[in-house]
Amino acid sequence: MPPGGPPPSAQRPRRRGPGWGALIAAAVAAAIVGGALGGGGAWLLSGDASPVASQPSQDSPGQSDRSISQSTETPDWAQIADQTTPGVAAIQVGVDGEVSGLGSGFVYDDQGHVITNNHVVAPADTEGGEVQVVMTDGSMIPAALVGRDAETDVAVLKLETVPEDLTPLPIGSSEDMFVGDPVMALGNPLGLADSVTTGIVSALDRPVSTQNIGDVSEQEVEMTITNAIQTDAAINPGNSGGPLVNGNGEVIGVNSSAATLSDPSSSEAQSGSIGIGFAITVEQATYIADQLIQTGEAKHPFLGVTMVNSTVDAQGVSRGSARVESVNDGTPAAAAGFEEGDEIIAMGDKPVNNGVALQALVRSTAPGEPVDFTVIRDGQEQTLQATLEAR
Structure with a gap:
Protein backbone atom coordinates (compact mmCIF):
# COMPACT_ATOMS: atom_id res chain seq x y z
CA MET A 1 0.00 0.00 0.00
CA SER A 9 -14.76 6.14 -1.11
CA ALA A 10 -16.96 9.21 -1.54
CA GLN A 11 -15.19 12.03 -3.31
CA ARG A 12 -16.26 15.29 -4.89
CA PRO A 13 -14.55 16.41 -8.11
CA ARG A 14 -10.97 17.55 -7.52
CA GLN A 63 -7.81 33.14 -8.49
CA SER A 64 -8.47 34.54 -11.99
CA ASP A 65 -7.06 31.29 -13.42
CA ARG A 66 -10.14 29.51 -12.18
CA SER A 67 -13.55 29.92 -13.76
CA ILE A 68 -16.12 31.37 -11.39
CA SER A 69 -18.88 28.94 -10.47
CA GLN A 70 -22.21 29.69 -8.82
CA SER A 71 -22.14 26.28 -7.13
CA THR A 72 -23.00 26.27 -3.44
CA GLU A 73 -21.29 22.90 -2.92
CA THR A 74 -19.94 22.48 0.61
CA PRO A 75 -17.87 19.52 1.78
CA ASP A 76 -19.66 17.07 4.05
CA TRP A 77 -17.43 17.87 7.04
CA LYS A 299 18.85 16.81 3.18
CA HIS A 300 17.55 20.10 1.86
CA PRO A 301 17.68 21.93 -1.46
CA PHE A 302 20.09 24.86 -1.58
CA LEU A 303 21.10 27.57 -4.03
CA GLY A 304 24.45 28.75 -2.65
CA VAL A 305 24.18 32.51 -2.06
CA THR A 306 24.19 34.81 0.93
CA MET A 307 21.64 37.59 0.66
CA VAL A 308 19.97 40.54 2.36
CA ASN A 309 16.55 42.14 2.06
CA SER A 310 16.54 44.91 -0.51
CA THR A 311 14.45 47.03 -2.86
CA VAL A 312 14.98 47.57 -6.57
CA ASP A 313 13.37 49.41 -9.48
CA ALA A 314 11.90 46.89 -11.91
CA GLN A 315 10.19 48.21 -15.04
CA GLY A 316 9.70 51.59 -13.40
CA VAL A 317 8.22 50.14 -10.20
CA SER A 318 10.00 49.93 -6.86
CA ARG A 319 9.60 46.51 -5.24
CA GLY A 320 11.12 44.24 -2.63
CA SER A 321 13.89 41.84 -3.57
CA ALA A 322 16.65 39.63 -2.21
CA ARG A 323 20.08 41.10 -3.01
CA VAL A 324 22.97 38.66 -3.49
CA GLU A 325 25.84 39.53 -1.16
CA SER A 326 28.12 36.66 -2.17
CA VAL A 327 28.09 33.50 -4.27
CA ASN A 328 29.65 30.33 -2.88
CA ASP A 329 32.06 28.48 -5.17
CA GLY A 330 30.97 25.11 -6.52
CA THR A 331 27.26 25.71 -5.85
CA PRO A 332 24.21 25.77 -8.13
CA ALA A 333 24.24 29.58 -7.93
CA ALA A 334 27.84 29.73 -9.15
CA ALA A 335 27.08 27.36 -12.02
CA ALA A 336 24.06 29.46 -13.00
CA GLY A 337 26.11 32.67 -13.17
CA PHE A 338 24.78 34.57 -10.17
CA GLU A 339 26.86 37.63 -9.27
CA GLU A 340 27.26 39.83 -6.23
CA GLY A 341 24.71 42.64 -6.38
CA ASP A 342 22.08 40.69 -8.32
CA GLU A 343 18.58 41.59 -7.13
CA ILE A 344 16.43 38.44 -7.19
CA ILE A 345 12.77 39.33 -7.80
CA ALA A 346 11.23 35.99 -8.82
CA MET A 347 11.79 32.25 -8.66
CA GLY A 348 9.87 30.55 -11.43
CA ASP A 349 6.53 32.36 -11.63
CA LYS A 350 6.53 33.29 -7.94
CA PRO A 351 7.65 36.73 -6.77
CA VAL A 352 10.53 37.14 -4.32
CA ASN A 353 10.04 40.13 -2.01
CA ASN A 354 12.84 39.47 0.50
CA GLY A 355 15.41 36.95 1.64
CA VAL A 356 13.01 34.83 3.71
CA ALA A 357 10.66 34.50 0.74
CA LEU A 358 13.55 33.23 -1.41
CA GLN A 359 14.68 30.77 1.27
CA ALA A 360 11.13 29.46 1.66
CA LEU A 361 10.73 28.93 -2.08
CA VAL A 362 14.11 27.20 -2.38
CA ARG A 363 13.35 24.85 0.51
CA SER A 364 9.98 23.91 -0.99
CA THR A 365 11.49 22.99 -4.38
CA ALA A 366 12.65 19.47 -5.19
CA PRO A 367 16.37 19.31 -6.03
CA GLY A 368 17.51 18.13 -9.44
CA GLU A 369 15.04 20.18 -11.50
CA PRO A 370 16.11 23.36 -13.33
CA VAL A 371 14.52 26.53 -11.95
CA ASP A 372 14.42 29.99 -13.54
CA PHE A 373 15.38 32.98 -11.38
CA THR A 374 14.54 36.52 -12.47
CA VAL A 375 17.20 39.04 -11.42
CA ILE A 376 17.84 42.72 -11.94
CA ARG A 377 21.49 43.34 -12.86
CA ASP A 378 22.77 46.81 -13.78
CA GLY A 379 19.17 47.93 -14.17
CA GLN A 380 18.29 45.19 -16.65
CA GLU A 381 16.09 42.15 -16.07
CA GLN A 382 17.74 38.80 -16.73
CA THR A 383 16.81 35.15 -16.30
CA LEU A 384 19.27 32.72 -14.74
CA GLN A 385 18.61 28.98 -14.63
CA ALA A 386 19.89 26.94 -11.68
CA THR A 387 19.48 23.30 -10.77
CA LEU A 388 19.15 23.06 -6.99
CA GLU A 389 21.17 20.45 -5.14
CA ALA A 390 20.51 18.75 -1.80
CA ARG A 391 22.82 18.85 1.20
Whole structure:
Protein backbone atom coordinates (compact mmCIF):
# COMPACT_ATOMS: atom_id res chain seq x y z
CA MET A 1 0.00 0.00 0.00
CA PRO A 2 1.51 3.44 -0.88
CA PRO A 3 2.08 5.97 1.94
CA GLY A 4 -1.17 7.62 2.86
CA GLY A 5 -3.40 4.66 2.08
CA PRO A 6 -6.45 4.66 -0.19
CA PRO A 7 -8.62 7.77 -0.65
CA PRO A 8 -12.09 7.93 0.87
CA SER A 9 -14.76 6.14 -1.11
CA ALA A 10 -16.96 9.21 -1.54
CA GLN A 11 -15.19 12.03 -3.31
CA ARG A 12 -16.26 15.29 -4.89
CA PRO A 13 -14.55 16.41 -8.11
CA ARG A 14 -10.97 17.55 -7.52
CA ARG A 15 -10.11 21.21 -8.00
CA ARG A 16 -6.89 21.43 -9.93
CA GLY A 17 -4.65 24.33 -10.80
CA PRO A 18 -1.40 26.10 -9.91
CA GLY A 19 -0.77 27.60 -6.49
CA TRP A 20 -1.10 31.31 -5.86
CA GLY A 21 2.11 33.33 -5.73
CA ALA A 22 3.54 34.77 -2.50
CA LEU A 23 1.82 38.08 -1.88
CA ILE A 24 3.70 39.72 0.97
CA ALA A 25 6.30 42.43 1.19
CA ALA A 26 7.49 41.39 4.65
CA ALA A 27 7.85 37.80 5.79
CA VAL A 28 5.80 36.50 8.67
CA ALA A 29 7.83 35.33 11.63
CA ALA A 30 6.46 32.60 13.87
CA ALA A 31 7.68 31.37 17.21
CA ILE A 32 6.76 28.30 19.20
CA VAL A 33 4.57 29.13 22.18
CA GLY A 34 2.72 27.17 24.81
CA GLY A 35 5.65 25.72 26.76
CA ALA A 36 4.33 22.26 27.57
CA LEU A 37 1.96 22.32 24.61
CA GLY A 38 3.12 21.72 21.04
CA GLY A 39 1.65 24.81 19.39
CA GLY A 40 3.00 27.81 17.55
CA GLY A 41 2.68 31.57 17.37
CA ALA A 42 3.58 34.29 14.92
CA TRP A 43 3.82 38.03 14.65
CA LEU A 44 4.68 40.37 11.81
CA LEU A 45 8.18 41.73 11.42
CA SER A 46 6.88 45.27 11.00
CA GLY A 47 7.49 47.74 13.81
CA ASP A 48 3.86 47.83 14.90
CA ALA A 49 1.07 45.28 15.16
CA SER A 50 -0.50 46.26 11.84
CA PRO A 51 -0.65 43.61 9.12
CA VAL A 52 1.67 44.14 6.17
CA ALA A 53 0.48 43.15 2.72
CA SER A 54 1.30 43.74 -0.93
CA GLN A 55 -0.46 43.43 -4.25
CA PRO A 56 -0.20 40.16 -6.21
CA SER A 57 2.23 40.02 -9.10
CA GLN A 58 0.55 40.39 -12.48
CA ASP A 59 2.47 37.33 -13.68
CA SER A 60 1.50 35.20 -10.70
CA PRO A 61 -1.16 32.52 -11.11
CA GLY A 62 -4.14 33.47 -9.05
CA GLN A 63 -7.81 33.14 -8.49
CA SER A 64 -8.47 34.54 -11.99
CA ASP A 65 -7.06 31.29 -13.42
CA ARG A 66 -10.14 29.51 -12.18
CA SER A 67 -13.55 29.92 -13.76
CA ILE A 68 -16.12 31.37 -11.39
CA SER A 69 -18.88 28.94 -10.47
CA GLN A 70 -22.21 29.69 -8.82
CA SER A 71 -22.14 26.28 -7.13
CA THR A 72 -23.00 26.27 -3.44
CA GLU A 73 -21.29 22.90 -2.92
CA THR A 74 -19.94 22.48 0.61
CA PRO A 75 -17.87 19.52 1.78
CA ASP A 76 -19.66 17.07 4.05
CA TRP A 77 -17.43 17.87 7.04
CA ALA A 78 -19.25 15.41 9.30
CA GLN A 79 -18.45 12.55 6.90
CA ILE A 80 -14.87 13.75 6.39
CA ALA A 81 -14.30 14.01 10.14
CA ASP A 82 -15.69 10.50 10.59
CA GLN A 83 -13.37 9.13 7.89
CA THR A 84 -10.19 10.96 8.90
CA THR A 85 -10.28 11.08 12.71
CA PRO A 86 -9.19 7.41 13.11
CA GLY A 87 -5.93 8.33 11.34
CA VAL A 88 -5.21 11.29 13.62
CA ALA A 89 -3.29 10.86 16.88
CA ALA A 90 -2.65 12.82 20.05
CA ILE A 91 1.02 12.80 21.04
CA GLN A 92 2.30 12.90 24.61
CA VAL A 93 5.99 13.56 25.19
CA GLY A 94 7.62 12.77 28.52
CA VAL A 95 11.05 13.01 30.10
CA ASP A 96 11.93 10.90 33.14
CA GLY A 97 8.31 9.93 33.60
CA GLU A 98 6.89 13.46 33.53
CA VAL A 99 4.79 14.86 30.67
CA SER A 100 6.70 17.69 29.00
CA GLY A 101 4.63 18.32 25.88
CA LEU A 102 1.49 17.59 23.91
CA GLY A 103 0.85 17.70 20.21
CA SER A 104 -0.75 15.97 17.26
CA GLY A 105 0.21 13.73 14.37
CA PHE A 106 -1.30 11.55 11.68
CA VAL A 107 -0.76 8.02 10.41
CA TYR A 108 1.36 8.12 7.24
CA ASP A 109 1.50 4.46 6.20
CA ASP A 110 0.43 0.98 7.23
CA GLN A 111 3.87 0.30 8.74
CA GLY A 112 2.98 2.51 11.71
CA HIS A 113 4.85 5.70 10.78
CA VAL A 114 3.32 8.88 12.17
CA ILE A 115 4.18 12.37 10.88
CA THR A 116 4.30 15.24 13.35
CA ASN A 117 6.30 18.42 14.05
CA ASN A 118 9.89 18.52 15.22
CA HIS A 119 9.05 20.95 18.04
CA VAL A 120 6.43 18.53 19.38
CA VAL A 121 8.77 15.56 19.87
CA ALA A 122 12.21 17.18 20.17
CA PRO A 123 12.10 17.22 24.01
CA ALA A 124 11.96 13.39 23.92
CA ASP A 125 15.20 13.22 21.92
CA THR A 126 17.27 12.96 25.06
CA GLU A 127 18.08 10.48 27.79
CA GLY A 128 14.90 9.54 29.65
CA GLY A 129 12.69 10.81 26.82
CA GLU A 130 9.64 8.85 25.68
CA VAL A 131 6.67 9.30 23.36
CA GLN A 132 3.13 7.92 23.66
CA VAL A 133 0.73 8.06 20.72
CA VAL A 134 -2.93 8.08 21.70
CA MET A 135 -5.30 6.86 18.99
CA THR A 136 -8.91 7.89 18.62
CA ASP A 137 -10.12 4.69 20.34
CA GLY A 138 -8.15 5.68 23.45
CA SER A 139 -5.36 3.15 23.02
CA MET A 140 -1.94 4.44 24.12
CA ILE A 141 0.93 3.08 22.01
CA PRO A 142 4.62 3.73 22.77
CA ALA A 143 6.48 5.13 19.78
CA ALA A 144 10.11 5.47 18.77
CA LEU A 145 11.52 8.64 17.25
CA VAL A 146 12.62 7.69 13.71
CA GLY A 147 14.06 11.10 12.93
CA ARG A 148 13.41 14.81 13.12
CA ASP A 149 14.38 17.84 11.09
CA ALA A 150 14.49 21.26 12.75
CA GLU A 151 14.96 23.14 9.46
CA THR A 152 11.51 22.12 8.21
CA ASP A 153 9.85 21.29 11.58
CA VAL A 154 9.01 17.75 10.43
CA ALA A 155 9.46 14.58 12.49
CA VAL A 156 8.50 10.93 12.11
CA LEU A 157 7.54 8.43 14.82
CA LYS A 158 7.20 4.63 14.54
CA LEU A 159 4.53 2.86 16.58
CA GLU A 160 6.05 0.01 18.58
CA THR A 161 2.82 -1.96 18.10
CA VAL A 162 0.89 -1.57 14.85
CA PRO A 163 -2.90 -2.04 15.29
CA GLU A 164 -4.64 -4.24 12.75
CA ASP A 165 -7.14 -1.50 12.00
CA LEU A 166 -4.53 1.25 11.57
CA THR A 167 -5.89 3.90 9.18
CA PRO A 168 -3.32 5.86 7.13
CA LEU A 169 -4.69 9.15 5.84
CA PRO A 170 -4.85 9.70 2.07
CA ILE A 171 -2.28 12.18 0.79
CA GLY A 172 -3.48 15.02 -1.43
CA SER A 173 -1.70 17.93 -3.10
CA SER A 174 -1.39 21.50 -1.88
CA GLU A 175 -0.60 22.46 -5.48
CA ASP A 176 -4.22 21.71 -6.37
CA MET A 177 -5.53 24.21 -3.84
CA PHE A 178 -6.77 27.74 -4.47
CA VAL A 179 -7.16 30.62 -2.06
CA GLY A 180 -10.70 30.32 -0.72
CA ASP A 181 -10.86 26.51 -0.87
CA PRO A 182 -12.35 24.86 2.24
CA VAL A 183 -10.09 22.99 4.67
CA MET A 184 -10.31 21.18 8.00
CA ALA A 185 -7.66 21.09 10.75
CA LEU A 186 -7.63 18.03 13.01
CA GLY A 187 -5.70 17.41 16.19
CA ASN A 188 -5.29 17.75 19.92
CA PRO A 189 -5.57 21.48 20.76
CA LEU A 190 -4.93 22.23 24.44
CA GLY A 191 -5.07 18.49 25.07
CA LEU A 192 -8.63 18.21 23.71
CA ALA A 193 -8.22 15.12 21.52
CA ASP A 194 -10.28 14.41 18.39
CA SER A 195 -10.99 18.09 17.76
CA VAL A 196 -11.72 19.47 14.30
CA THR A 197 -12.02 23.04 13.02
CA THR A 198 -12.89 24.25 9.53
CA GLY A 199 -12.04 27.28 7.46
CA ILE A 200 -10.55 28.22 4.12
CA VAL A 201 -7.15 28.58 2.53
CA SER A 202 -6.33 32.22 3.27
CA ALA A 203 -3.08 32.34 1.29
CA LEU A 204 -0.60 30.06 -0.44
CA ASP A 205 3.20 30.27 -0.59
CA ARG A 206 3.32 32.31 2.62
CA PRO A 207 6.94 32.54 3.86
CA VAL A 208 6.96 31.82 7.60
CA SER A 209 9.97 31.65 9.91
CA THR A 210 10.04 30.10 13.38
CA GLN A 211 12.59 29.38 16.04
CA ASN A 212 12.81 25.62 16.53
CA ILE A 213 14.52 23.05 18.73
CA GLY A 214 17.82 21.70 17.42
CA ASP A 215 20.20 19.65 19.55
CA VAL A 216 18.35 19.20 22.84
CA SER A 217 21.47 18.41 24.88
CA GLU A 218 23.11 21.64 23.68
CA GLN A 219 19.86 23.64 24.02
CA GLU A 220 20.38 24.57 20.39
CA VAL A 221 17.89 26.85 18.63
CA GLU A 222 17.53 26.63 14.85
CA MET A 223 15.59 28.73 12.37
CA THR A 224 12.78 27.02 10.48
CA ILE A 225 11.65 28.65 7.23
CA THR A 226 8.70 27.20 5.35
CA ASN A 227 6.60 28.13 2.33
CA ALA A 228 3.35 27.65 4.19
CA ILE A 229 -0.38 27.38 3.63
CA GLN A 230 -2.18 30.08 5.57
CA THR A 231 -5.64 29.21 6.91
CA ASP A 232 -8.30 30.70 9.15
CA ALA A 233 -9.25 27.26 10.49
CA ALA A 234 -8.53 27.59 14.21
CA ILE A 235 -5.05 26.28 15.10
CA ASN A 236 -4.16 26.36 18.78
CA PRO A 237 -1.32 25.02 20.96
CA GLY A 238 -1.50 21.24 20.69
CA ASN A 239 -2.68 21.28 17.05
CA SER A 240 0.94 21.20 15.94
CA GLY A 241 1.72 18.15 13.81
CA GLY A 242 -1.90 17.40 13.00
CA PRO A 243 -3.21 17.25 9.42
CA LEU A 244 -4.85 19.98 7.38
CA VAL A 245 -7.19 18.24 4.93
CA ASN A 246 -9.09 19.35 1.85
CA GLY A 247 -12.75 18.80 0.98
CA ASN A 248 -11.97 15.23 -0.06
CA GLY A 249 -10.43 14.37 3.31
CA GLU A 250 -6.90 14.27 1.84
CA VAL A 251 -3.92 15.69 3.74
CA ILE A 252 -2.64 18.86 2.07
CA GLY A 253 -0.59 20.24 4.98
CA VAL A 254 0.81 19.71 8.48
CA ASN A 255 -0.36 22.29 11.02
CA SER A 256 2.70 23.90 12.58
CA SER A 257 2.18 27.44 13.93
CA ALA A 258 -0.30 30.25 14.42
CA ALA A 259 -0.24 34.02 14.68
CA THR A 260 -0.48 36.08 17.85
CA LEU A 261 -0.95 39.83 18.20
CA SER A 262 2.41 40.34 19.91
CA ASP A 263 5.73 38.65 20.58
CA PRO A 264 4.77 35.22 22.01
CA SER A 265 7.75 35.37 24.38
CA SER A 266 6.32 38.42 26.12
CA SER A 267 3.95 38.29 29.09
CA GLU A 268 1.35 40.25 27.10
CA ALA A 269 1.07 37.75 24.24
CA GLN A 270 -2.49 36.73 23.36
CA SER A 271 -3.15 33.00 23.48
CA GLY A 272 -5.66 31.17 21.33
CA SER A 273 -6.46 31.36 17.64
CA ILE A 274 -6.89 34.73 15.94
CA GLY A 275 -7.68 33.16 12.58
CA ILE A 276 -4.17 33.11 11.12
CA GLY A 277 -2.65 29.65 11.17
CA PHE A 278 0.09 28.07 9.10
CA ALA A 279 0.66 24.57 7.75
CA ILE A 280 3.70 23.01 6.09
CA THR A 281 2.73 21.79 2.63
CA VAL A 282 2.24 18.05 2.35
CA GLU A 283 4.78 17.92 -0.49
CA GLN A 284 7.54 19.29 1.73
CA ALA A 285 6.46 17.26 4.76
CA THR A 286 6.43 13.93 2.91
CA TYR A 287 9.69 14.73 1.07
CA ILE A 288 11.40 15.12 4.45
CA ALA A 289 9.48 12.27 6.10
CA ASP A 290 10.48 9.79 3.39
CA GLN A 291 14.14 10.67 3.93
CA LEU A 292 13.82 10.32 7.70
CA ILE A 293 12.21 6.90 7.29
CA GLN A 294 14.91 5.73 4.89
CA THR A 295 18.04 7.19 6.51
CA GLY A 296 17.09 8.88 9.79
CA GLU A 297 18.18 12.29 8.51
CA ALA A 298 17.12 14.78 5.86
CA LYS A 299 18.85 16.81 3.18
CA HIS A 300 17.55 20.10 1.86
CA PRO A 301 17.68 21.93 -1.46
CA PHE A 302 20.09 24.86 -1.58
CA LEU A 303 21.10 27.57 -4.03
CA GLY A 304 24.45 28.75 -2.65
CA VAL A 305 24.18 32.51 -2.06
CA THR A 306 24.19 34.81 0.93
CA MET A 307 21.64 37.59 0.66
CA VAL A 308 19.97 40.54 2.36
CA ASN A 309 16.55 42.14 2.06
CA SER A 310 16.54 44.91 -0.51
CA THR A 311 14.45 47.03 -2.86
CA VAL A 312 14.98 47.57 -6.57
CA ASP A 313 13.37 49.41 -9.48
CA ALA A 314 11.90 46.89 -11.91
CA GLN A 315 10.19 48.21 -15.04
CA GLY A 316 9.70 51.59 -13.40
CA VAL A 317 8.22 50.14 -10.20
CA SER A 318 10.00 49.93 -6.86
CA ARG A 319 9.60 46.51 -5.24
CA GLY A 320 11.12 44.24 -2.63
CA SER A 321 13.89 41.84 -3.57
CA ALA A 322 16.65 39.63 -2.21
CA ARG A 323 20.08 41.10 -3.01
CA VAL A 324 22.97 38.66 -3.49
CA GLU A 325 25.84 39.53 -1.16
CA SER A 326 28.12 36.66 -2.17
CA VAL A 327 28.09 33.50 -4.27
CA ASN A 328 29.65 30.33 -2.88
CA ASP A 329 32.06 28.48 -5.17
CA GLY A 330 30.97 25.11 -6.52
CA THR A 331 27.26 25.71 -5.85
CA PRO A 332 24.21 25.77 -8.13
CA ALA A 333 24.24 29.58 -7.93
CA ALA A 334 27.84 29.73 -9.15
CA ALA A 335 27.08 27.36 -12.02
CA ALA A 336 24.06 29.46 -13.00
CA GLY A 337 26.11 32.67 -13.17
CA PHE A 338 24.78 34.57 -10.17
CA GLU A 339 26.86 37.63 -9.27
CA GLU A 340 27.26 39.83 -6.23
CA GLY A 341 24.71 42.64 -6.38
CA ASP A 342 22.08 40.69 -8.32
CA GLU A 343 18.58 41.59 -7.13
CA ILE A 344 16.43 38.44 -7.19
CA ILE A 345 12.77 39.33 -7.80
CA ALA A 346 11.23 35.99 -8.82
CA MET A 347 11.79 32.25 -8.66
CA GLY A 348 9.87 30.55 -11.43
CA ASP A 349 6.53 32.36 -11.63
CA LYS A 350 6.53 33.29 -7.94
CA PRO A 351 7.65 36.73 -6.77
CA VAL A 352 10.53 37.14 -4.32
CA ASN A 353 10.04 40.13 -2.01
CA ASN A 354 12.84 39.47 0.50
CA GLY A 355 15.41 36.95 1.64
CA VAL A 356 13.01 34.83 3.71
CA ALA A 357 10.66 34.50 0.74
CA LEU A 358 13.55 33.23 -1.41
CA GLN A 359 14.68 30.77 1.27
CA ALA A 360 11.13 29.46 1.66
CA LEU A 361 10.73 28.93 -2.08
CA VAL A 362 14.11 27.20 -2.38
CA ARG A 363 13.35 24.85 0.51
CA SER A 364 9.98 23.91 -0.99
CA THR A 365 11.49 22.99 -4.38
CA ALA A 366 12.65 19.47 -5.19
CA PRO A 367 16.37 19.31 -6.03
CA GLY A 368 17.51 18.13 -9.44
CA GLU A 369 15.04 20.18 -11.50
CA PRO A 370 16.11 23.36 -13.33
CA VAL A 371 14.52 26.53 -11.95
CA ASP A 372 14.42 29.99 -13.54
CA PHE A 373 15.38 32.98 -11.38
CA THR A 374 14.54 36.52 -12.47
CA VAL A 375 17.20 39.04 -11.42
CA ILE A 376 17.84 42.72 -11.94
CA ARG A 377 21.49 43.34 -12.86
CA ASP A 378 22.77 46.81 -13.78
CA GLY A 379 19.17 47.93 -14.17
CA GLN A 380 18.29 45.19 -16.65
CA GLU A 381 16.09 42.15 -16.07
CA GLN A 382 17.74 38.80 -16.73
CA THR A 383 16.81 35.15 -16.30
CA LEU A 384 19.27 32.72 -14.74
CA GLN A 385 18.61 28.98 -14.63
CA ALA A 386 19.89 26.94 -11.68
CA THR A 387 19.48 23.30 -10.77
CA LEU A 388 19.15 23.06 -6.99
CA GLU A 389 21.17 20.45 -5.14
CA ALA A 390 20.51 18.75 -1.80
CA ARG A 391 22.82 18.85 1.20
